[in-house]
Amino acid sequence: MLPLLTSADIRKADEYTISHEPVASIDLMERAARAFVGWFLNHFPDKQKAIAVYCGTGNNGGDGLAIARMLHQHQYKNIYVTITRFSDKASADFTENLTRLQHTDVPFKEVNSAAEVTAENCPIIIDALLGSGLNKPLDGEYKHFVEYLNSVDATVVAIDVPTGFFAEGAIEQDAVVLKADLVITFQQPKINFLLPEASHYINCCEVVNIGLDEEFTRSLDSPYQYIEEKDIRKLLKPRKRFTNKGTYGHALIIAGEEKTMGAALLSSAGSAYAGAGLTSACIPASGLTALNSYLPELMAVIRDGNSLPDIKWDKYNSIAIGPGLGTGENALELLSEVLTNYKRPIVIDADGLNLIAINSVLFGNIPQGSILTPHMKEFDRLFGEHTSWWDRLQTARKQAEERYIYIILKNDYTITATPQGKLYFNSTSNAAMATGGMGDVLTGILASLLAQGYSSEDACLIGVYIHGKAGDELALPNRMNVVLPGKLAQQLPLTMSKLTV
Numbered sequence: 001m002l003p004l005l006t007s008a009d010i011r012k013a014d015e016y017t018i019s020h021e022p023v024a025s026i027d028l029m030e031r032a033a034r035a036f037v038g039w040f041l042n043h044f045p046d047k048q049k050a051i052a053v054y055c056g057t058g059n060n061g062g063d064g065l066a067i068a069r070m071l072h073q074h075q076y077k078n079i080y081v082t083i084t085r086f087s088d089k090a091s092a093d094f095t096e097n098l099t100r101l102q103h104t105d106v107p108f109k110e111v112n113s114a115a116e117v118t119a120e121n122c123p124i125i126i127d128a129l130l131g132s133g134l135n136k137p138l139d140g141e142y143k144h145f146v147e148y149l150n151s152v153d154a155t156v157v158a159i160d161v162p163t164g165f166f167a168e169g170a171i172e173q174d175a176v177v178l179k180a181d182l183v184i185t186f187q188q189p190k191i192n193f194l195l196p197e198a199s200h201y202i203n204c205c206e207v208v209n210i211g212l213d214e215e216f217t218r219s220l221d222s223p224y225q226y227i228e229e230k231d232i233r234k235l236l237k238p239r240k241r242f243t244n245k246g247t248y249g250h251a252l253i254i255a256g257e258e259k260t261m262g263a264a265l266l267s268s269a270g271s272a273y274a275g276a277g278l279t280s281a282c283i284p285a286s287g288l289t290a291l292n293s294y295l296p297e298l299m300a301v302i303r304d305g306n307s308l309p310d311i312k313w314d315k316y317n318s319i320a321i322g323p324g325l326g327t328g329e330n331a332l333e334l335l336s337e338v339l340t341n342y343k344r345p346i347v348i349d350a351d352g353l354n355l356i357a358i359n360s361v362l363f364g365n366i367p368q369g370s371i372l373t374p375h376m377k378e379f380d381r382l383f384g385e386h387t388s389w390w391d392r393l394q395t396a397r398k399q400a401e402e403r404y405i406y407i408i409l410k411n412d413y414t415i416t417a418t419p420q421g422k423l424y425f426n427s428t429s430n431a432a433m434a435t436g437g438m439g440d441v442l443t444g445i446l447a448s449l450l451a452q453g454y455s456s457e458d459a460c461l462i463g464v465y466i467h468g469k470a471g472d473e474l475a476l477p478n479r480m481n482v483v484l485p486g487k488l489a490q491q492l493p494l495t496m497s498k499l500t501v
């Protein structure tokens with residue numbers, strides 16, 4: 001688990017590393033610059049190409065100067081450094097790196113205003129103007145300068161954080177940011193890099209390690225954590241000898257209407273392929289033939305017309321409700337029945353969430369430890385409109401804590417908010433998964449993991465990870481444009497077994 005720190009905490013980790021490793025601040029900057037250059041050398045091997053390095057006068061600018069010097073040492077022939085002296089302030093490490101640069105023959109110039117900047121016509125720009133020290137939106141000279149650079153046709157490589165981009169906190173919709181084709185960031189992705197707003201400003205991000213003290217960063221107990229494969233390997237249990245279907249639980253999936261029966265089939269398939277001992281689908285009678293021909297391993301509990309189905313609550317180790325269920329009177333009654341009669345954690349998705357959004361009294365009946373899986377629109381229907389993803393995160397955290405539930409906010413980096421106030425960012429999945437029915441499969445996986453006896457928290461972390469991982473295994477090596485949810489479900493047994501060896 002990689003703690004994702006805010007800028008203030010990163011500064012603390014810098015300071016701790018400097019005093020306890022110990023390493024001089026200027027040497028830590030040298031290490032960061034070297035890590036950047038190591039990556040840059042491999043990806044921009046043409047040493048004749050002109051590179052413009054734009055440096056502010058803080059530590060981000062200091063990195064830029066050190067990087068320019070190192071690229072020069074690596075025989076990059078055309079490096080042009082511009083220093084923006086838009087204020088009198090300069091950090092000590094910036095000043096030391098300027099002295100070091102002056103001992104080379106790398107050309108540099110200083111400008112006091114954006115108007116003085118002349119076009120460099122360099123195909124590559126290294127952005128070292130401002131990094132994680134940003135403390136207000138860009139205005140004045142920086143704003144003008146960044147607007148100018150955004151109009152230049154060049155590949156922009158940002159050091160640590162693109163200039164003008166807040167590493168955490170709400171991002172204004174009209175923020176002026178130096179748009180980066182690539183960000184080479186130090187130690188960890190910044191929290192806002194993992195939120196959808198980043199897509200407007202950052203095309204690609206690479207993380208390079210600069211050796212900040214790991215024990216210290218863990219001790220800060222950040223609410224924001226990035227889930228890695230090794231975390232899932234620790235949680236996922238292999239299937240044991242002498243076990244039988246009873247060992248792996250019985251999941252009930254309440255889903256589907258006549259026109260949206262596919263949602264019921266896909267979530268039930270998600271449950272079966274994720275390893276539930278038994279999966280029953282509670283569906284309208286009109287879907288029975290489809291269910292049996294799609295996956296004969298599934299069992300059915302029939303919903304007939306207006307009468308409620310006779311559900312034997314004790315039979316099921318978990319229940320999921322919502323995919324394709326509709327929001328009519330029958331669906332509402334069914335959801336109310338479940339919330340009244342079933343006392344273990346349940347999974348609520350799609351129309352289950354929409355029903356709660358319009359009947360908020362139901363909120364009070366959700367069993368503790370239940371898992372809600374909204375995408376952005378469902379989330380806002382439940383908890384009110386949000387103008388930024390950062391605000392959505394804070395709401396998810398607060399609601400999860402107050403209601404003692406797990407909220408899985410679905411996206412590229414799906415986030416699980418827990419009752420303990422943690423926000424776990426998932427590291428798998430890809431855009432080929434952006435297709436209808438994908439969330440239904442996740443719902444089935446979660447119900448399956450609960451039925452198998454995983455805690456709600458482990459079910460969330462494992463479920464979201466393996467869902468994305470199966471999508472990655474299908475899409476990435478085969479360069480598939482889209483992965484269909486049914487295929488993804490079929491991949492799950494392999495994905496899971498690879499994670500338990």
Ligand SMILES: NC(=O)C1=CN([C@@H]2O[C@H](COP(=O)(O)OP(=O)(O)OC[C@H]3O[C@@H](n4cnc5c(N)ncnc54)[C@H](O)[C@@H]3O)[C@@H](O)[C@H]2O)[C@@H](O)CC1
Nearest residue numbers: 014029032058059060130131132133134135136137138160
């Ligand atoms: N020891 C360290 O602290 C390390 C820091 N590193 C680099 O240091 C960067 C952070 O450096 P700093 O904290 O000096 O900050 P920056 O270099 O990001 O910014 C410099 C200063 O600009 C001013 N500023 C902020 N927002 C502004 C705005 N909108 N308009 C005009 N001026 C503004 C602030 O006074 C800020 O301190 C990181 O992003 C990273 O690149 C790395 O060298 C690794 C080690």
Ligand SMILES: Nc1ncnc2c1ncn2[C@@H]1O[C@H](COP(=O)(O)OP(=O)(O)O)[C@@H](O)[C@H]1O
Nearest residue numbers: 375410411412429430431434436437438439440
């Ligand atoms: N661009 C993307 N990158 C990564 N994962 C994605 C992307 N688009 C969708 N997904 C994943 O696919 C699922 C879509 O869920 P949802 O919107 O509820 O779909 P549906 O309601 O059609 O079943 C989520 O788990 C989400 O994380």
Ligand SMILES: [K+]
Nearest residue numbers: 127130161163
């Ligand atoms: K920068």
